[in-house]
Amino acid sequence: MADALFEWNGLGKYKAEGRFLDGYPDDERTFFAPRDDVHGLLVVLLGSAQHSIVVNMFGYDDDELNKIIQGKLADDKIFVQMSLDRSQAGGVHEKKILAQWDNNAFGNSIAIGTSSVHNAISHLKIVIVDGVYTVKGSTNWSLSGEQQQDNELTLSRNAVIAAETRAILDLNHDFMLKQMVGTQLDVKKLLAPKIKDAQPPLPPDPSPAKPVTPAR
Numbered sequence: 001m002a003d004a005l006f007e008w009n010g011l012g013k014y015k016a017e018g019r020f021l022d023g024y025p026d027d028e029r030t031f032f033a034p035r036d037d038v039h040g041l042l043v044v045l046l047g048s049a050q051h052s053i054v055v056n057m058f059g060y061d062d063d064e065l066n067k068i069i070q071g072k073l074a075d076d077k078i079f080v081q082m083s084l085d086r087s088q089a090g091g092v093h094e095k096k097i098l099a100q101w102d103n104n105a106f107g108n109s110i111a112i113g114t115s116s117v118h119n120a121i122s123h124l125k126i127v128i129v130d131g132v133y134t135v136k137g138s139t140n141w142s143l144s145g146e147q148q149q150d151n152e153l154t155l156s157r158n159a160v161i162a163a164e165t166r167a168i169l170d171l172n173h174d175f176m177l178k179q180m181v182g183t184q185l186d187v188k189k190l191l192a193p194k195i196k197d198a199q200p201p202l203p204p205d206p207s208p209a210k211p212v213t214p215a216r
Helices: 008-014 038-047 063-073 092-098 143-147 159-182
Strands: 028-033 052-057 079-085 108-113 125-129 133-137 151-156
Touching: 008 028, 008 038, 028 038, 028 143, 038 063, 038 125, 038 133, 038 143, 038 151, 052 063, 052 159, 063 079, 079 159, 108 159, 125 159, 133 159
Parallel strands: 052 079, 079 108
Antiparallel strands: 028 151, 052 125, 125 133, 133 151
């Protein structure tokens, strides 16, 4: 399944019936767990990412999806942003998964925290791939959430929806990063390096102004 290609017009194979009902919107597809192959869909979608993956996920406990994310984290041509709920990220299996991430690598940003209101849980289950494909719904990234529980997952390829959703995820991510600093976690690995060779070059000094010769 990991080698399968992501093709919008071929997504019907992940439905139990092998097709979508007539009249489906051109830019939206909906799947239901455990009836449909939600896990297989997520595998091919994440594997197709060429530019970016932005995730805000409540339950993160799927080893195969995490393996794909790790591959993208290791690719300096792909931006990966992860925002995870603090209560869920504290599980034994979740901690094991998180320990394998390389947050230091170029183009990676990982934050763990809560909602910005009353430290409530961050309950979103959203991923945006390449700024176009947006996954929303009730499905956590776990085999139980994808294959056993009653869950819904909707995939959109509407860039306006992706842009609106990305703005919300960025706000959540920014709050979580600040929350991590505020709770005095060790964030040294998250900071930009300060050595001289790692800093961008300064612009040249402006040339001194030439004296103006008064008109005669």
